[in-house]
Each structure stands twice: as C-alpha cells, then as structure tokens.
Amino acid sequence: MARRAIVREPVRPDQPRTGGGGNAVRLAVIEMPSVMQDPTHTQMPHDPLVTLEDVSFARGSRVIFDGVNIEIPRGKITAILGPSGGGKTTLLRLIGGQLEPASGKVTVFGRNVQGLNTAELFAMRRRIGMLFQSGALLTDLDVFENVAFPLREHTHLPESMIRTIVLMKLEVVGLRNARRLYPRELSGGMARRVALARAIALDPLMVLYDEPFAGQDPISMGILVRLIKQLNRALNLTSVIVSHDVIETASIADQMYLIADGKVVESGPPATMKSSATPAVVQFMQGLPDGPMPFHFPGADYLTDLIDGASP
Amino acid sequence: MMDFLATIGRRSLATFERLGRGTLFLLQVCARLGFLFSRPSLTLVQVWAVGVQSLVIIGVSGAFVGMVLGLQGYNTLVTFGTEESLGVVVAKSLCRELGPVLTALLFAGRAGSALTAEIGLMKATEQIPALEMMGVDPLRRLIVPRYVAGIISMPLLATIFTAIGILGGYFCGVGLLGVDEGAFWSQMQLHTALGTDIGNGVVVKSIVFGAVVTWIALFEGFDAVPTSEGVSQATTRTVVNSSLAVLALDFVLTGLMFD
Numbered sequence: 001m002a003r004r005a006i007v008r009e010p011v012r013p014d015q016p017r018t019g020g021g022g023n024a025v026r027l028a029v030i031e032m033p034s035v036m037q038d039p040t041h042t043q044m045p046h047d048p049l050v051t052l053e054d055v056s057f058a059r060g061s062r063v064i065f066d067g068v069n070i071e072i073p074r075g076k077i078t079a080i081l082g083p084s085g086g087g088k089t090t091l092l093r094l095i096g097g098q099l100e101p102a103s104g105k106v107t108v109f110g111r112n113v114q115g116l117n118t119a120e121l122f123a124m125r126r127r128i129g130m131l132f133q134s135g136a137l138l139t140d141l142d143v144f145e146n147v148a149f150p151l152r153e154h155t156h157l158p159e160s161m162i163r164t165i166v167l168m169k170l171e172v173v174g175l176r177n178a179r180r181l182y183p184r185e186l187s188g189g190m191a192r193r194v195a196l197a198r199a200i201a202l203d204p205l206m207v208l209y210d211e212p213f214a215g216q217d218p219i220s221m222g223i224l225v226r227l228i229k230q231l232n233r234a235l236n237l238t239s240v241i242v243s244h245d246v247i248e249t250a251s252i253a254d255q256m257y258l259i260a261d262g263k264v265v266e267s268g269p270p271a272t273m274k275s276s277a278t279p280a281v282v283q284f285m286q287g288l289p290d291g292p293m294p295f296h297f298p299g300a301d302y303l304t305d306l307i308d309g310a311s312p
Numbered sequence: 313m314m315d316f317l318a319t320i321g322r323r324s325l326a327t328f329e330r331l332g333r334g335t336l337f338l339l340q341v342c343a344r345l346g347f348l349f350s351r352p353s354l355t356l357v358q359v360w361a362v363g364v365q366s367l368v369i370i371g372v373s374g375a376f377v378g379m380v381l382g383l384q385g386y387n388t389l390v391t392f393g394t395e396e397s398l399g400v401v402v403a404k405s406l407c408r409e410l411g412p413v414l415t416a417l418l419f420a421g422r423a424g425s426a427l428t429a430e431i432g433l434m435k436a437t438e439q440i441p442a443l444e445m446m447g448v449d450p451l452r453r454l455i456v457p458r459y460v461a462g463i464i465s466m467p468l469l470a471t472i473f474t475a476i477g478i479l480g481g482y483f484c485g486v487g488l489l490g491v492d493e494g495a496f497w498s499q500m501q502l503h504t505a506l507g508t509d510i511g512n513g514v515v516v517k518s519i520v521f522g523a524v525v526t527w528i529a530l531f532e533g534f535d536a537v538p539t540s541e542g543v544s545q546a547t548t549r550t551v552v553n554s555s556l557a558v559l560a561l562d563f564v565l566t567g568l569m570f571d
Contacts, residue, residue, distance in 0.1 A: 096445050118449075126447035136442035139434075150446050153453070198446075208445075 047110075049074045049206055049238045050095055055104035056262075057090060064090050066262040067104070072206075077232050077239040079253035081246065081284060083293055086259055088242035089133070092208045095240070096128060097121045109205070126154055129199030129207040133214055135191035137183040143170070143194050144179035150201045169197040173227060189220025196227060206238040207231070213245040221245075225252055246285055250274070258284055260293055334531045340451055341459055341530075347452045354457035355464075362423040362458070362526075363465030367472065369422050370415060374473035377414060378480025381405055385481070386489045398491050399500030402481030407504065408513040408570065411474035413562050416521035419466060420554040424529035427458055428550040431533025432543035440534075455534065459526050466522025470514050512569040520561060525554040 050072035057065040064087035072078045072095075082088050093099040094106050097113045106113045108124060116124060137146050147166045151157060157165070170176040173193040183191055192212065199207055209228065213221050229252045232239045243249045250256065250270040257267040258281055265280045266273065274285055283291035300308075348355055385401040431454065434440050443450045478500075485491040504510070529550045536546035 093441075098441060098444060122447040122449065124447075125445055128445065130442070130445040132438045132442055134438050136438035138439055138442075139437070150448075153446070153448050 047074075048072055049109065050240070051105075051107045052091075052094070053105045053107070055094065055101045055106060057087070057094065057099065057101050063262050065101070065259075068259070068262070068264055070257055070264065070267075072238060072240055073255065074238050075232075075236055076254040077228070077241065077252055079249040079256045080240065080242040080259060081244060081249065081256060082242075082259035083284070084244060087262065088244075088259065089210050091259070092130065092210055092240070092242060095208065096125060096130065126150075126202060127205045129202070129204040131192065131195050131199050131207065131209045131212055133211040135183070135188075135195040137186075137191055137195055137198070139183050142180055142182050143175060143186070146183070146194060147179075147197045147201055150198065154202060165201065166197075169201055170194075172200075172231070173197045174223070187220070189216050189223065192216070192220075192224065193227070196224075196231075200231060200235065200237075203235065204237070206240065209239065209241040209243075211243055211245075212241060213243060213248050221248060228252060246287070250285075260284070330535075333535060334527070337531045337534065338527050341455050341527075344449070344452045344456050345460070347456050348460055351457070354453070355460050358457045358461030359465055362419075362427065362461050363468060366419060366422045366465070366469060369418055370469045370473050371476050373414060373418055374411075374476035375480040377410055377473075378402060378406065378477030378482075379484040381410070381477065382481035382484030382489070386485050386491065395485075395489075395491050396495035397499050398481065398485045399478075399496035399498075400503045402485070403478055403500045403504045404509060406474045406477040406481075407509040409562070409566070411477065411514055412470045412517035412521060413558060415470040415473045415518065416466065416525055416558040417555055419462075419469060419522070420525045420529070420551055420558065423462070423465070424525050424550050424554050425547045427462075427526065427529040428533040428536070428547045429543060431455075431458075431530060432536035432538070432546050435534065435536060436538040436540065436543055450534075455530050458530055459523075462526025462529075463519060463522045466525070467515050467518035470518040474514055508570070512565075516569070517562065517565055520565065521558050524557050524561060528554040528557060 048071040050070075052068055052070040055065050055068045055070075056063070068091075070080070070091075080088050080091055090099060094101055095108060095113070097106075097108075097116065100114055109127065111120075111124070113121070113124070137143075138149060141149065144166055147169055148162050151162050151165060155162075166179070167176055170179055173196055175190060175193055175197065178186070178190065178194075183194075186194065196207075212224050212228065216224065225248050228239060228241065231237060232252075241249055241253065250273070253270055255267065256270055256273050258265045258273065260280050266276055266278050268276075273281060276282065276285070280292040282288070283293060299305075381402045382398065385398050385405075386395055389395045389398055389401065431440075434454070440450045440454070443453060482496060486493050486496050532546040532550045532553075533543075536542045
C-alpha cells in the first residue's frame with residue numbers, strides 16, 4: 001500500500017480557504033513517491049549490499065581490474081584505497097552500472113547490474129547517491145535548485161515540501177543560507193558539501209564518495225570527515241569511499257580495501273591494515289615513495305637511456 | 313606506399329565509425345522525442361537560448377545582406393533598364409538561397425558552437441555522469457529539448473533574416489537609389505510564389521538545416537573528449553562540419569526543389 005504524508009502547503013489566491021484567519025496555508029495529503037517508500041529502507045539483513053565477484057575490467061590493452069572480489073556490508077563505511085590512476089573511480093562506475101566488467105559479476109541490492117535494462121538501471125541509481133570528485137553541480141542552477149533537482153526529476157512532491165526537504169538537507173551540510181549562490185560562487189569544499197546534500201536528497205540506501213577529501217583545506221576536510229561519519233550513522237546509510245587520503249579515510253572507515261595493479265592487495269579494518277606487514281600496504285599506509293608501487297614509470301634502464309642518444 | 317594506404321584505410325574506418333555513432337545518437341534522440349510533451353518548458357527555455365539569443369546577429373546580417381543585394385542588383389539591372397525588377401531579385405535570392413543558407417551558417421557559428429561547448433563542458437565537469445548516477449537520462453533531459461529547439465528556431469530565424477533582408481534591399485534600392493516603390497513591391501508580389509519560393513526555400517530548407525546543424529552540434533558535444541582541448545576541438549568540428557553539411561545539402565535540396 002502506498003505511504004501517505006500530511007504536508008502544509010500555501011494556498012493560492014484562486015483556491016478556496018476553509019476557515020478564517022490570515023494563514024494562507026492548508027493541509028494536504030500526498031502520496032509518497034515510490035523512491036521514498038522502498039521496503040529495503042527498513043530491512044536490515046546481514047548480507048552485503050554490494051558484491052564484486054571475480055571482476056575484471058580493461059581499457060584497451062591496459063588492465064584495470066584482474067579478478068577483484070569486494071563485499072560492501074550494509075550500514076558500514078567501506079574505504080577503497082589505492083594509488084592515483086589505479087581504477088578506484090572505475091570501481092564506483094562499475095557499481096553504478098556506468099561501465100560493464102569484461103568478466104565477473106557486480107551485484108547491487110541483490111541484483112546483477114549487468115542483467116538490468118535501462119529503466120531498471122536508472123531505478124537502481126535513484127537509490128544510490130554519488131558524490132563526484134569535482135562536485136559535478138549543474139552550473140546553470142543555484143544551490144537550492146541543485147539539491148532540489150533529483151526531487152523535481154523523480155517525485156511529484158508539492159513545492160512546499162520540496163522546499164522543506166532541500167532546506168533540511170542544506171542545514172545538515174551547513175549551507176542553508178548559501179542556497180541562492182551559484183556553483184561558481186562556491187569554494188571547492190562548499191561545492192562538495194552541496195553535492196553531498198544533493199546526493200542524499202532522495203534518502204538513498206547507499207552513498208558513493210569519489211575522492212571526497214582531494215584538494216581540501218584542513219577545515220573543509222575535517223567538516224567532510226565528520227559529515228560522512230554522521231550521515232552514515234544518522235541516516236543508516238551504507239557508504240563507499242574511494243580515496244588515497246589514508247589518515248582521514250582510516251579515521252572513519254569500518255572496513256578498508258587496498259587495490260594496486262588491478263588486484264585487492266589486502267582488506268580488513270583500519271587497525272589491521274595499519275599493522276599489516278604486506279610491503280604494498282606498508283608503502284601505501286606510510287606514504288613511502290618507492291616499493292612494490294615503483295617511483296619510476298616502468299621502461300628502459302636509466303643508464304641505457306642516457307647512452308642511447310638516438311631515441312627521443 | 314603501404315603505410316599511405318594503411319593511413320587512408322584507418323582514417324576512412326574512423327570516419328565511418330564516427331558517422332555510425334552519430335547516426336545511433338540521432339536514433340536514440342528521436343526515440344525519446346515523446347519526452348517533449350511531458351516537459352515542454354525545457355524546450356521553451358532552449359528556444360530562448362538558441363533562437364532568441366541569436367536574433368541580433370541574424371537581424372544585423374540580414375539587413376546588410378539585403379542592402380548589398382539591393383546595391384549589386386540595382387547596378388546590374390539598371391544596365392538593362394529593368395531596375396523595377398529589383399524587388400524580385402532581392403526576394404527570390406533571399407527566400408530561395410541566402411535566407412536559409414546564411415541563417416544556417418550563422419546559426420552553426422553562434423548557437424551550434426555554444427551547444428557543443430555547453431554539452432562538452434557538462435561532460436568534462438562530470439555533470440552528465442552525475443545526471444546518469446541520479447537516474448536521469450541525459451539524452452532525454454538535455455539533448456531532446458535542445459534538438460527540438462534547434463529545429464523550431466531555424467525556420468523562425470530564417471524568416472526574420474529574409475524579412476529584414478528584403479527591408480534592407482528596399483532601403484538601398486528605393487530609399488537610396490531611387491527605384492520606384494510601387495514597382496519594387498508589386499513585381500515582388502507578382503513573381504514570388506508562396507509555395508515554391510517561401511515554402512520550399514525558407515521553411516523546408518530551414519527545417520532540414522536546423523535538424524542537421526543541431527544534430528551535429530549536440531553529437532559533437534556529447535561525444536567530445538572530456539578535456540578542455542577535446543571540447544575546443546569538438547566546437548571547431550561543429551562549425552566546420554555543419555557549415556559543409558549545410559552547403560552540400562543546399563545543393564541537393566535546390567536540385568530537388570527548383571529543377
């Protein structure tokens with residue numbers, strides 16, 4: 001049965017008013033949109049929300065993933081770490097169905113993503129929020145309209161309720177009073193917070209964060225770390241963070257995966273990762289310049305290259 | 313020699329592949345045209361952006377083209393003592409060829425390049441992937457309204473271009489060079505046919521040019537490499553390819569319409 005909600009909405013001049021007084025509002029019963037009455041919002045089984053089974057993916061001849069297995073547990077913050085260009089964003093796009101693996105299986109909310117048709121894929125994505133590295137705000141809309149965008153596209157809520165929801169989401173990220181600014185007027189940190197408000201506008205089951213801390217000043221970074229942690233707990237979300245900021249990510253993650261050379265090198269809680277003796281994990285967690293992930297781009301030997309002056 | 317042949321083969325394959333992708337893109341857009349009726353306001357906004365905002369360049373160009381036609385036409389016709397036919401020369405030239413063709417070329421430079429840059433930058437700044445991840449189909453939400461707006465705007469702009477051009481010819485011929493006003497308008501009325509000249513020229517040609525130029529502009533933007541260099545190359549390709557397409561199509565359409 002469809003869920004209903006009672007809302008206060010302003011009375012237009014041409015509408016009849018019931019009762020006197022100067023309050024130009026009326027109570028209206030509306031049906032909640034289907035994206036907001038998802039039964040899985042309330043169910044809390046222990047099976048993982050997302051699984052990648054033996055997933056391989058390549059761009060041309062370059063192998064990005066080679067038999068990767070990852071499980072994203074419900075209600076937790078899972079961090080995917082790895083060097084830049086290691087395919088972390090590609091992983092999020094595989095989960096969102098924007099890319100298809102060459103082999104293996106990506107299961108989201110219990111369904112194989114490759115088996116979904118376009119309509120089912122878009123329906124699945126409405127239950128996922130994604131924070132892009134650049135924020136990806138629509139530049140021709142102001143902050144309010146950016147956050148209202150998914151509500152306007154996917155629901156038939158009255159304007160008064162859209163306003164209330166948008167202001168609530170903006171209040172969470174501390175930018176309610178910046179709602180009439182345009183993306184060009186925002187700092188990088190503010191843009192990312194607006195994008196976060198937009199990502200949670202439809203109350204998703206899961207939020208994917210693509211490098212949320214990259215290029216942030218310490219204050220913005222602290223705000224984002226706190227917001228991600230608080231939102232995950234308060235909204236009972238499942239969060240996936242891909243990042244190379246080890247300290248910030250480890251401070252809020254329940255589970256971490258380190259990906260390098262197309263494979264999962266190690267996984268476990270932050271404490272386990274920090275105490276790991278695996279050379280690649282040690283190199284990444286301690287930020288060592290050289291190791292299993294080499295400083296020099298692979299190729300000809302330095303001395304040979306210097307002596308062989310013919311090649312450019 | 314083999315390298316030369318291989319290069320030609322590679323480039324030909326790349327061209328056909330691109331043409332195929334562009335055709336698929338157009339089919340996908342056409343399959344979503346029904347969306348237009350559920351959100352007509354999106355198209356109206358785009359008619360403003362691509363049509364209304366092109367009015368100044370269209371109007372000014374139309375006026376100067378008409379004045380040049382009036383001047384050149386008068387100089388030629390007066391030699392044979394038939395300067396009363398200046399109205400026919402101006403109207404027929406503008407309705408059949410110069411109106412739709414020059415409007416399409418100006419449209420490609422003004423609105424086409426803007427469409428490519430806008431869509432390409434939306435891709436480069438991850439706005440299009442963000443729409444996809446929000447469960448919003450970018451072809452429906454972004455491309456369909458712009459495509460239809462281009463098709464609607466082009467005949468309107470060509471009509472305005474032609475009308476202003478005729479006024480420009482009138483100003484030059486009658487106002488400055490002394491052609492008889494009655495002869496100018498009556499000859500024009502007598503020899504300009506609504507169906508053949510205005511219908512075929514201004515309306516049909518413009519709709520075809522609008523569909524082609526907007527298709528090329530949107531495809532180039534949507535297919536652009538998502539970097540600043542990629543977007544700039546796509547914008548250049550839009551102007552070059554759509555201008556060539558307009559000129560080639562004009563030849564074909566003229567052959568079919570005015571044999």
